Amino acid sequence: MFRIKAVVALLNETVPGDGIANVEQQFPDEFDELFEFVDTEGKPWEQPEQSE
DSSP, X not given: OHHHHHHXXXXXXXXXXXXXXXXXXXXXXXXXXXXXXXXXXXXXXXXXXXXX
């Protein structure tokens, strides 16, 4: 699921205009989780790794 969310976030950055927002509106509420990283300021893969 993490990879799907990452791909959706990447598409949001590359698709012009409100393309991904329009797609999101067409899905039922059960799919909201797929768009979790779209509006987040810091993506999980951009976070610095914590050393042990």
